Amino acid sequence: MTPQPIVDARAIHKHFGALHVLKGVDLKVAERELVFVIGPSGSGKSTLLRCLNRLEEPSSGSIVVDGIDMLDPRTDINHARQRIGMVFQSFNLYPHMTALGNVTLALRKVAGKSRAEADALGHAALERVGLADRAEHTPGQLSGGQQQRVAIARSIALEPRVMLFDEPTSALDPELVGSVLAVMRSLRESGMTMIVVSHEMGFARNAADRVVFMDDGLIVEQGPPAAIFETPAHERTRAFIGQIQRH
Amino acid sequence: MIQTFFNVEIIAAAWPIVLSGLLNTVLLSLIVVPLGLFGGLILALLASVKSPWVRWPLMAWVDFFRAFPPLVLLILLFAGLPFAGLELGGFACVAIAFFLNTGSYYGEIFRAGIESVPQGQVEAGRSTGLSRLQAMGYIVLPQAVRNVLPDLLSNTLEVVKLTSLGSVVAVPELLYQARQAQSLTYNPTPIVVAAVIYFLMLWPLVRLLSRLENRALAGRR
Numbered sequence: 062m063t064p065q066p067i068v069d070a071r072a073i074h075k076h077f078g079a080l081h082v083l084k085g086v087d088l089k090v091a092e093r094e095l096v097f098v099i100g101p102s103g104s105g106k107s108t109l110l111r112c113l114n115r116l117e118e119p120s121s122g123s124i125v126v127d128g129i130d131m132l133d134p135r136t137d138i139n140h141a142r143q144r145i146g147m148v149f150q151s152f153n154l155y156p157h158m159t160a161l162g163n164v165t166l167a168l169r170k171v172a173g174k175s176r177a178e179a180d181a182l183g184h185a186a187l188e189r190v191g192l193a194d195r196a197e198h199t200p201g202q203l204s205g206g207q208q209q210r211v212a213i214a215r216s217i218a219l220e221p222r223v224m225l226f227d228e229p230t231s232a233l234d235p236e237l238v239g240s241v242l243a244v245m246r247s248l249r250e251s252g253m254t255m256i257v258v259s260h261e262m263g264f265a266r267n268a269a270d271r272v273v274f275m276d277d278g279l280i281v282e283q284g285p286p287a288a289i290f291e292t293p294a295h296e297r298t299r300a301f302i303g304q305i306q307r308h
Numbered sequence: 309m310i311q312t313f314f315n316v317e318i319i320a321a322a323w324p325i326v327l328s329g330l331l332n333t334v335l336l337s338l339i340v341v342p343l344g345l346f347g348g349l350i351l352a353l354l355a356s357v358k359s360p361w362v363r364w365p366l367m368a369w370v371d372f373f374r375a376f377p378p379l380v381l382l383i384l385l386f387a388g389l390p391f392a393g394l395e396l397g398g399f400a401c402v403a404i405a406f407f408l409n410t411g412s413y414y415g416e417i418f419r420a421g422i423e424s425v426p427q428g429q430v431e432a433g434r435s436t437g438l439s440r441l442q443a444m445g446y447i448v449l450p451q452a453v454r455n456v457l458p459d460l461l462s463n464t465l466e467v468v469k470l471t472s473l474g475s476v477v478a479v480p481e482l483l484y485q486a487r488q489a490q491s492l493t494y495n496p497t498p499i500v501v502a503a504v505i506y507f508l509m510l511w512p513l514v515r516l517l518s519r520l521e522n523r524a525l526a527g528r529r
Contacts, residue, residue, distance in 0.1 A: 116431055143437040153432035157450050166446060167436035212432075219436060 067092045067254050068113065068223055073122035075108055082108050083119070084278035090223070095255045097265040097286070100275035101301060106258045109275070110225050113256070114145040127222045143171055146216030150228040152208040154200040160187060160211045161196040164218050172219060186218035187211070190244045206237030210244050217248070224248065226257040262305055266290060274298045315497045322489035322498040329485025330505055336399070336471045336481055340406035341464055347407050348414025353444070355419045373412040379473050381405045386477040398477035410467045417459045421452030458520040465513050469506070482506065 068090035075083040082105045090096050098106045111117040113124060115131055115138055124131040129141045154163050161183045168179035187193050190210035200208050209229060216224060226245070230238045242264050249255060249268055259265070265272055265286055272289040274281045276297050282289070293299045354366050373381075382405040389396055396404070425448045433443035453460070475484035486502035 114435055116435060139434075139437045139439050141437075142435055145435070147432075147435040149428060149432060151426075151428055153426075153428040155429065155432070155447055155451075157454065166433070167438060170442055170446065171437035215432075215436065 066090055067127055068256065069123075069125045070109075070113060071123045073109065073112055073124070074120045075105070075112060075117060076120045082278055083112070085122075086275075086278070086280055088273070088280070090254060090256060092254055093252045094270045095249050095257065095268055097269040097272045098256065098258045098275060099260065099262075099265070099272060099301070099305075100281075104275040105278040106275045107227050110147075110227050110256060110258050113223075113225060114142050114147055116147070139171065143167070143219045144222045146213075146219065146221035146224040148209070148212050148216060148224065148226045148229045150231050152200070152205070152212045152232070154208050154212055154215075156200050159197050159199055160192065160203065160214075163200070163211055164215045167215070168218055182218050183214075186214040189217065189247075190214045191240070204237060205233045206240045209233065209241045213241075213244055213248070217253075221253075223254045223256065226255065226259065228258055228260075230259060230261055260305060262290070274301065276301070313496055313500050315495055318493050318495050318497040319501060322486075322493060322501065325485050325489045325492075326482070326498055326501055326505070329480060329482040329502070330509075332480050332485070333468075333471055333482040333509075336402060336474060336479065337468045339403055340410065340471065341467055343403060343407045344410035344414050344467060345460075347411025348416075348418050351411060351415030352418030352422055355415070356422060356444075370412045370415055373408045374416070376409070378405060378409040378470060379476065381409060382473055382477060398474060398479040401477055402471070402474045402479055406467065406470070410463065410470075413463050413466075414460070417456050417463060418452065420459070421456035422448055424455045425451045458517060458524055461513065461517050461520060465510060465517065468510060468513075472506075 066089040068088065070086065070088045073083050073086045073088075074081070084105075086105070086109055088096075088109065098109065100106045108117055112119045113126065113131070115124075119132065122132075126141065127144050129144070130136055131138070131141060154160075155166070158166065161180065164183040164186050165174075165176075165179040168174045168182055169176060172179075174182065184193065184196060187196055190213050192207060192210055192214065195203060195207060195211070200211070203211065213229075229245070230241050233241065238261070242261065245255070245257070245264070246268055257265075257269070267286075269286050271283055272286045273283040274289060274293070274295075274297075281295050281297055282293065289298065290302055293302055351366065351370060354362055357363070382401060385396070385401040385405055386398060389401070422444075429447050429451070430443045433447045434440070438446065471481055472483040474481045475487065478484065480488075482502050482505060486498040489498035490496060
């Protein structure tokens with residue numbers, strides 16, 4: 062791993078009332094690395110992801126992303142978040158805007174681009190996800206897979222340094238999963254740093270640099286995909302992998 | 309019968325008076341509807357503030373003005389404010405009473421609309437760097453308004469009808485002017501004319517409302 066990780070989260074704790082969801086998680090991610098986070102539901106993996114761009118406020122710990130202290134109250138969080146793309150399970154496209162409108166909103170209102178500049182960047186981003194011809198469609202006119210690709214375009218248009226994927230294919234019909242994974246693969250090939258919470262084990266196996274297994278608010282073990290999938294060191298990891306692969 | 313309730317000569321004689329009333333009703337509506345919408349929007353935006361120091365006074369405010377009969381509120385302002393050294397006149401009293409009363413109703417409608425927009429919409433916006441206010445303005449409010457458009461229109465219809473309360477504090481709106489004409493002519497025809505005007509003015513809105521409601525129902529299926 063490079064000496065200066067682009068994501069450096071240390072001792073992250075998160076409480077929801079009496080519920081202790083994250084119990085001291087450390088996660089370092091190197092530039093251009095693709096890290097897969099797996100684990101049973103309720104293990105805290107999505108919460109960890111959402112803490113990284115502060116959609117959830119960690120109860121304690123420290124998070125530095127691309128040299129910016131995310132938890133420092135003096136940090137301009139809206140500025141910092143432009144560098145951290147996020148893709149959600151339910152796409153969360155704005156239904157009252159076209160695909161291009163979805164992609165250009167933050168370009169215009171946060172990055173301060175003119176409409177013409179934003180439109181050009183928006184079209185380029187849609188082209189990268191293979192949807193150049195869908196710019197004027199509204200989300201309701203697009204399939205789930207296309208919507209998720211628009212959501213990815215919305216993030217990459219801002220040229221983030223890191224991309225967070227929160228179960229990006231879980232809401233998709235099986236035949237649409239491939240198109241989204243293909244876009245993620247091409248992003249990876251372009252050198253994007255990615256943290257992916259997902260159960261797409263096939264994708265993890267041949268695209269991830271590292272797989273992190275979480276259970277009960279802690280990282281149980283991590284390593285190269287082959288090691289985690291073939292020879293897990295912990296019983297809990299073995300049980301989880303076994304369950305997933307039986308399906 | 310027609311001579312009593314729809315006397316053509318009396319219509320001709322009363323027309324200028326009734327027409328000036330109609331203009332005032334339109335003017336009054338054009339003032340109180342935007343005022344109520346504005347007040348309601350402010351209340352709804354404040355309702356999204358989590359602090360109990362905002363939340364509780366806000367709830368008390370909205371409950372109070374929704375429970376308070378608007379006619380009583382209007383008369384209280386009109387009769388009471390002069391004793392506090394404020395001579396505002398009927399028109400201003402109507403505007404204030406409506407701001408307080410219908411603003412609270414509009415506020416509850418906007419609030420329901422804002423709450424109908426999934427949290428994920430805000431999160432998507434915030435994750436791209438939009439501020440809380442930008443996410444509200446560009447993402448939540450447009451969807452919220454669309455979701456509660458029938459309710460907003462329905463309330464607006466009520467507000468326009470309620471402008472007739474202005475007659476009680478001598479605002480020369482449609483009903484007041486019709487009653488003036490009635491007492492001048494000793495004939496109920498002007499009131500009938502006013503009723504017909506109210507109907508003709510509001511009926512297109514009622515039709516539109518039905519269509520919106522049907523569309524909303526169809527969209528839910």
